[in-house]
Amino acid sequence: MYKQLEERGMERPPVNVSSLARMKAEGEPIACLTAYDASFARLVDEAGTDLVLVGDSLGMVIQGYDTTVPVTVDDVIYHSRAVARSLRRAFLMVDMPFMSFSSATQALDNAVRLMQEGGAMMVKLEGGASQIRIVEHLAGHDIPVCAHLGLRPQSVHKIGGFKVQGRDAAQAQQMIKDARALQDAGADIVLLECVPNEVGRQVRDSLEVPVIGIGAGPEVDGQILVLYDVLGITPGRMPRFVKDFMAEAHSPAAACAAFVKAVKERSYPAPEHCFS
Numbered sequence: 001m002y003k004q005l006e007e008r009g010m011e012r013p014p015v016n017v018s019s020l021a022r023m024k025a026e027g028e029p030i031a032c033l034t035a036y037d038a039s040f041a042r043l044v045d046e047a048g049t050d051l052v053l054v055g056d057s058l059g060m061v062i063q064g065y066d067t068t069v070p071v072t073v074d075d076v077i078y079h080s081r082a083v084a085r086s087l088r089r090a091f092l093m094v095d096m097p098f099m100s101f102s103s104a105t106q107a108l109d110n111a112v113r114l115m116q117e118g119g120a121m122m123v124k125l126e127g128g129a130s131q132i133r134i135v136e137h138l139a140g141h142d143i144p145v146c147a148h149l150g151l152r153p154q155s156v157h158k159i160g161g162f163k164v165q166g167r168d169a170a171q172a173q174q175m176i177k178d179a180r181a182l183q184d185a186g187a188d189i190v191l192l193e194c195v196p197n198e199v200g201r202q203v204r205d206s207l208e209v210p211v212i213g214i215g216a217g218p219e220v221d222g223q224i225l226v227l228y229d230v231l232g233i234t235p236g237r238m239p240r241f242v243k244d245f246m247a248e249a250h251s252p253a254a255a256c257a258a259f260v261k262a263v264k265e266r267s268y269p270a271p272e273h274c275f276s
């Protein structure tokens with residue numbers, strides 16, 4: 001019945017918010033990947049990934065849309081359920097889709113669905129200072145939250161494309177301020193997408209909670225990539241931060257293990273994957 005107590009004695013117990021915080025404190029990089037189904041989730045978990053995200057990137061890599069905007073809460077729950085069934089060690093974070101957190105009440109209702117129906121252990125939402133009240137509301141109900149800053153793909157039509165964020169000094173300072181405010185509102189993790197290395201470093205230094213980067217340079221507390229990019233499945237031109245680990249691997253499992261190893265050894269991201 002007390003499965004969590006039994007798990008504490010395991011050689012590699014399941015990851016939780018405390019172990020993620022400890023990894024930051026001890027300087028161990030956190031390796032994260034997305035997954036959308038049970039088979040890949042098992043593979044990613046067995047490769048030693050610390051955190052698995054059921055991202056709304058599923059709208060692009062699974063459903064074939066150009067953006068994440070059409071993804072619904074039901075879509076995310078469907079995929080999250082499948083992923084949750086396979087994970088043994090990795091921590092499961094699930095995206096709150098576009099407009100599923102436009103008020104505190106709606107955010108709480110949908111976060112509860114992601115946890116109860118989808119098996120999420122943490123929810124991720126995109127947004128800066130405008131989401132502080134929402135994060136506070138969720139955290140006040142003991143819902144673990146990841147705040148997604150930098151490039152926010154759900155805002156692509158407002159931003160005018162998938163672009164590097166925080167190159168302008170004022171924008172970078174605002175991002176750092178927002179990150180602190182979101183942490184103070186109760187966010188347990190910050191995810192930073194597509195920012196110059198220096199902004200990644202400054203956000204990491206400003207926060208006590210782990211900062212996971214995607215295109216945020218080598219000096220954040222962890223790295224995340226979209227699984228299909230790591231496996232070289234995504235067609236067309238890739239963002240600069242993507243590395244195809246399948247190019248030098250003999251199997252998808254080996255490619256995921258190579259990603260985890262590269263993150264842990266800090267050989268990924270290399271300078272060619274970074275923004276200045």
Ligand code: KIV
Pocket residue numbers: 034053054055056057058095191214224226
């Ligand atoms: O939806 C997603 O996969 C994400 C990652 C790009 C971090 O948010």
